[in-house]
Amino acid sequence: KAGEIFDKENIRVIRPRLGLEPKEYDAVLGTKAAREVLRGTPLTNDMIVKNEMISDNCARTSDDQKTKIKAHWDEQAAKGADNPLATTNDKLLRELEIKSILSHIPDAPLRIADVGCGTGYSTMEFARQRPARFVGIDYSENMIGEADKLLAGVDDAVRGRVEFHVGDVLSLQSLNLELFDIVTTDRCLINLTSAEDQKQAIAQIHGIIKPGGAYIMCEGSRQGFAKVNELCALSGLPLLTNYWHNIYLDEDI
Numbered sequence: 717k718a719g720e721i722f723d724k725e726n727i728r729v730i731r732p733r734l735g736l737e738p739k740e741y742d743a744v745l746g747t748k749a750a751r752e753v754l755r756g757t758p759l760t761n762d763m764i765v766k767n768e769m770i771s772d773n774c775a776r777t778s779d780d781q782k783t784k785i786k787a788h789w790d791e792q793a794a795k796g797a798d799n800p801l802a803t804t805n806d807k808l809l810r811e812l813e814i815k816s817i818l819s820h821i822p823d824a825p826l827r828i829a830d831v832g833c834g835t836g837y838s839t840m841e842f843a844r845q846r847p848a849r850f851v852g853i854d855y856s857e858n859m860i861g862e863a864d865k866l867l868a869g870v871d872d873a874v875r876g877r878v879e880f881h882v883g884d885v886l887s888l889q890s891l892n893l894e895l896f897d898i899v900t901t902d903r904c905l906i907n908l909t910s911a912e913d914q915k916q917a918i919a920q921i922h923g924i925i926k927p928g929g930a931y932i933m934c935e936g937s938r939q940g941f942a943k944v945n946e947l948c949a950l951s952g953l954p955l956l957t958n959y960w961h962n963i964y965l966d967e968d969i
Contacts (some may be wrong), residue, residue, distance in 0.1 A: 905917055935964075
């Protein structure tokens, strides 16, 4: 239950590991549950009271880790720009994300940035369904290379409204691009290595939006992840595990 102390009577290390690293067992002992945790649920940081949260392999700040994450996406680009699985292993999720983001984009000739665009798969779908001008931005040169290939193969009506740039969400304003009516991110901020970087990214995004503009955020949160796993447990489905390169946002911040 929420507020209950984790001790040797209610937590244990079992295989396969689906939650925190076994080495964190001693650090968890004595901390408090942030919410109700169902029996058999793998323990994750979002289940521990925030001021007592421990550091696990998701708490990453080193330059080495940033390099590792970028290398991962550089490798993923090899799957090809027209492959919806280049940036996720769930095609249905990708389709739902695109549909959800489009529901917030007016049918108007606006100027829109897709930050963390990857291979441009979603960016191109946005451009096919809305008359806006789109600018895709990603820090992976390989991803942008694939996006340019995809752009070269579309009809002139779409190609003339889309462009791609190599750029980091942590330094967007240094690109000196014209301001945007809308900026969107889709699983971009969760690939940063700390909450501090996530806050910096949001500040950078704010800096490239026109006054009165909008930011469409399609990101994962700790609370959302926990709710999904609660549903999985109730339905008898396998619980989701956090990807090594993701830090979910905290909706309470």
